Amino acid sequence: MTVTALIVDDESPMRDQLRARLAEVWPELGIAGEAANGIEAMEMTARLKPDIVFLDIRMPGPSGIETARQLYSQSHVVFVTAYDQYAVEAFEHGAMDYLLKPVAADRLRLTCDRLRQRIGKPPADIDQKLAALAQILERGQGAKPQQYLRWIQAQVGTSLRMISTKEILFFQSDDKYTLVQTASAELLIRKTLKELADELDPDEFWRIHRSTLVRVDAIVEVTRDDRGRQMVKLRNHPRELEVSRNHASRFQQM
Known part of the structure; x- marks a missing residue:
């Protein structure tokens, strides 16, 4: 079975960049489509039923957080954003993982490894996600939320x-x-x-x-x-x- 993904970002160059990085670290992954906003993402997820949605947070119309509320029960959601102050809220709304732009290949490879293990399983309990995030932060491996654009x-x-x-x-x-x-x-x-x-x-x-x-x-x-x-x-x-x-x-x- 081919695993498929939807890439959602309002900036075309960022979609292209993520598509290229995914081709490097997970060449077997099929890109089902691309969306430029939350409304398109919800419509395409319902129609294409991707296994994974790589989702930007700051977009015109419904934000990534608002969109994730609708998608996390249908697909595994991974946030890809330039702003790390949303980390806890992302996990609260069903994100399986959280990537900061520009996405590093090693970090994306780790996310893809996690996704391979989760494909075919229902979304993890949100309480478990928050507990896992807390452990990461305690070990010092998670970035302290930053308020400002970098x-x-x-x-x-x-x-x-x-x-x-x-x-x-x-x-x-x-x-x-x-x-x-x-x-x-x-x-x-x-x-x-x-x-x-x-x-x-x-x-x-x-x-x-x-x-x-x-x-x-x-x-x-x-x-x-x-x-x-x-x-x-x-x-x-x-x-x-x-x-x-x-x-x-x-x-x-x-």
Whole structure:
């Protein structure tokens, strides 16, 4: 019997990446289909009856957590997400395992080994899942839940680039895209500045303008130009960034 899986993620490059990784670690696994949101995932699970659903958490419409409530009794659910603060809630809603993006091959191989052992068996009791999670955390093998975004995903041609937030100097947005600026590269993403402001550590990234978030430790100095505006100078980058009046209190001593 061929074991089948459904991949659910609102970003096509992430679906492609996971499909490629699965082909490496479990070449016999059949990919029954791909879904871009929770509604598609529920419809395709009912129609295709996959053994496994690899499920993103943050998606438009029903979240991965909400979707898992409908799917965990039909398929083995594995969460794949960039945010590890959902770990306990994921297990509470029937996830068999939990993977962080970008998915490491060794970690995915371990998950696939666990799945092979579970295929054909009913979903484990949720209390057992939580007990197993507690044991993992006690042994120090589970990551402590983090509140803030650690990686940015940017499409570069046909490839997906993963950028650590520690590399980023600033974000700047317009109506459709957000510019991601590092010391060596300039990339565009579709995530809005409001989403980024909610997801990034506010002690590491400050909003200095309605269209600009800057990494605090990239700031070299703040000066005033001949029009009296506060301007931020950055390390390893020639561009100066304007501080709007609404955010000037960040630098009150000037």
